[in-house]
Amino acid sequence: MLKLTKSMYSYTLIIPAAVIYTVFFLIPTFMSFFFSLTRWNLVDWEFIGLDNYIMFFREPALFNSIKNTLIYAVITCGLKVIFGLLIAVFLCSKLKTKGFLRNAVFFPTLVSTIAVGITFSVLMHPSNGLINQALAFVGISGPDWLGDPKLALLSVAFVDVWKGVGFATVIFIAGIMSIPTHYYEALEVDGGNKLNAFWHITLPLSRPAINAVIILALIGGLRTFDLIWTMTRGGPGFSSDLLASVIYKQYQGGFYGLATAGNVIQFIVVALIAFPLYKFLNRKEVDI
Template sequence: MRVNKMYSYALLIPAGLIYGLFFLYPTVMSFFFGFTRWNLTDWEWIGFDNYIMFFEESSLMIGFKNTFIFAFLTAGLKVVLGLIFAVLLTAKLRTKRFIRSMVFFPVLVSTIAVGIAFSVLMHPSEGLINMVLGLVGIDGPNWLGNPNLAIYSVAFVDVWKGVGIATVIFIAGMMSIPVDYYEAHQIDGGNKLNAFWYITLPLSRPAINAVIILALIGGLRTFDLVWAMTGGGPGFSSDLIASIIYKQYQAGFYGLSTAGNVILFLMVALIVFPIFKYLNRKEVDL
């Protein structure tokens, strides 16, 4: 028994080494280098100066506002749309396999490729989206050039790309619900709406919680799609915390950008962990 237990722990060693080398060690060193002015060959301890400078960044408040808007908007839409798609795709539809592939296809495409493609599609005069709107007499807006619209345009593209993952998670959660519950509900004379509201929705809570947490973490940390579509512009109107950090890194302020990453890490943890604890208390056991 002791040998089997040691053998089980031995199997964890490779994964533990990889985790420690590529996640734990860089995380710890990030906390250290956030207090330094460093480059590839040297470093100098400067205390909290990087953190003070980071919070003095002129576009920081815009970045915080946009990050929260982006994260909560995309997470909410992924939950709602993913749930709707999952309900449709678990129903008896002849074309559900085709619809499943269409919903999940964007997940397989590179985020940078999606960003570049939608930058072309959303061009104010030559983009396909505004051309189609023009055919029905609607004057399409400047999706990515309007400071009041740019962050929302990127958010909807992120939802289009990420809703497939949410849908798959919801389908898995719904498929795990025992059929007996629906049969008993049908015998009692319940309709499909009541079955969804009183059976599917409560018993899909673990899947809903997983989608909320994953979507929130992804939204708070998003960088690549925003950078590919707007570069944080026009001006700073679509900057997120992650894009501000990247601009500081581009400018050669490595210690400052490292401090920004530490702040982003702590911000995500402080937002997501309480929500995670709250959602777990609300789960319904099968």
């Protein structure tokens, strides 16, 4: 009777979450797969098979947007891992103001992405922007950050890193603080310095946190839309178009079935990259 009661109690906790997950994730996901095979609008639909997928792969800007998406994801993921880890190591040291600094680093994560995009669009204005004015003050002619096809994607990527590095830092801080202090004490007794402690203790034993940040940052980069749309709308031309912005433009044009097929393809691409990478990164973790 006691076992039955415990089992029923467990189900009372699981069922509400399962219902919410089914209603807001599973059902919309399966509906997306279905409607990607149709020509639909808000009131009617017509089954057309794989025509949407064929049309989507014929999209002129598709392969450029996939290339941009991969570049964007790799750059933002790599910089978040590097800067997040270095900042976390610094903020785990014996600083009197580390509490304030941790809050300051995490603060951009709390700001709306749209607000960040609008703010940096103003700051990166080629003539009136504060960034180029500051560069001009020291005798450097600043570029058109968002108007130059060679710089637009990278400029948005750096803004993304500025906004997201705080979240990565928090994960790294949690990972570093979970490392037993006796490892550092033993290294200190053996005459090791701070660089030795980083390379031989902090870095290997922070691997679970590093893996988590890589997966989350890469998925975020592959799916990003709001920041790129706010700052460049995929321009100039198609130089900063990502897969998500191409899909959104199809929605804007009223090609709902085509755009839904694009969303399915994006879901598959992210899954094909994220799941094997997750398996690879977690094949053997360091035990503490």
